[in-house]
């Protein structure tokens with residue numbers, strides 16, 4: 001029986017009520033008004049970043065014992081399974097963007113653990129373009145549309161990157177083969193930030209999370225991807241959805257790198273710097289378990305568009321780190337969901353923890369699951385309301401320093417790790433890197449190109465020479481001349 005939202009039967013869902021067969025519509029035709037009004041309200045604002053996404057449900061199965069590092073219950077036994085949701089995405093494109101575009105991919109996990117939700121909101125890259133979150137809104141501005149042309153601007157991108165040498169590592173990954181994966185299944189995921197583990201003895205370890213695709217890495221060249229997009233804008237969604245429907249469940253090996261707390265004082269790089277990896281030779285990968293995706297959501301809007309991940313969601317045994325970008329994300333993600341989905345977004349089925357939720361948060365739009373019949377609606381109270389759990393207090397973190405604006409570039413080596421990555425690529429991969437970069441620099445003023453070439457040169461002279469040669473080969477129109485030499489060498493990189 002078709003009903004109104006108030007539950008009453010609907011007599012006619014095909015014809016409006018009109019005054020005579022040709023006559024105008026009566027305002028009392030509430031079913032018509034309700035249908036139109038609902039349609040007007042069918043969208044929530046799309047995510048400012050990571051708008052185009054795909055997700056699936058699955059499980060983490062623990063295969064190795066890491067209980068000496070963390071007391072988190074989801075890891076407390078080999079064979080233990082925890083339900084999860086994994087949402088993949090592209091970053092810059094809007095909700096209708098094509099999947100097969102060169103871009104970083106989001107890799108956001110929500111583990112529904114017995115101690116609450118743990119969200120690990122990562123990417124398919126181990127590093128990021130910036131290390132200070134003050135730069136995030138500006139960086140994203142350069143990836144989006146120009147305010148006047150309403151088109152994306154290669155000049156804005158390379159202007160920003162060339163003025164921000166800490167971006168070089170991520171830029172190198174983005175323009176390498178792995179910057180254009182053949183869908184979400186054949187790519188790795190990384191927690192990217194440094195997080196912490198703490199165990200029952202109150203010891204803290206720094207940790208990085210890795211998810212290695214068991215499908216193998218598969219990537220497309222720009223030309224192959226262009227051909228895919230011409231036929232199919234949903235190539236990654238289709239690949240993921242269809243694989244799961246036919247029972248070909250994608251899997252990832254979950255691994256961690258573990259750093260004892262005191263080591264953070266000793267490494268040659270800042271281990272909380274989001275533009276750096278921890279070399280495997282120093283901190284080898286330790287296997288933890290296997291993530292498998294085995295169920296497609298039944299309703300895209302309800303379960304994917306409204307899925308709300310936040311790195312602030314951790315469980316006892318897992319903690320944050322001083323990583324500056326992580327610190328900003330702890331605020332920004334939950335705030336985005338409150339704005340985008342609503343104050344009580346965590347009460348929606350896809351976001352709702354499987355463990356009991358007891359808070360003293362009160363009212364607001366759509367408060368539908370308020371505790372009833374309780375006198376314990378504030379704290380402290382004498383009526384048996386929920387109380388804090390001191391046993392899950394994280395060990396104290398030693399920090400020190402005077403509060404001021406520290407130059408995050410001072411003393412930072414932005415070139416060795418991108419150079420290491422460049423040197424591990426084979427000759428053919430390097431050639432594709434050069435052409436991908438040169439292709440993306442078309443139309444960019446020469447002084448910006450020169451500034452960026454200097455960064456490539458500092459990472460490896462062969463990197464700069466390769467890009468320069470590809471520019472000479474690919475660019476048809478001469479780029480505009482540099483203004484002054486001061487524009488060519490960025491002060492910050494000196």
Ligand code: NDP
Nearest residue numbers: 126173176177178188212277278279280281417418420421
């Ligand atoms: P290793 O030789 O031990 O590791 C190299 C890593 O590079 C592997 O994880 C490999 O992934 C990955 N890789 C291979 N090709 C590419 C590519 N085109 N784009 C991005 N990653 C790629 O060396 P190190 O640990 O000393 O790291 C050297 C460089 O490798 C780093 O500067 C960094 O750029 C990159 N890297 C390092 C990671 C780390 O956590 N240490 C993680 C990812 C990249 P796979 O094993 O899946 O093939």
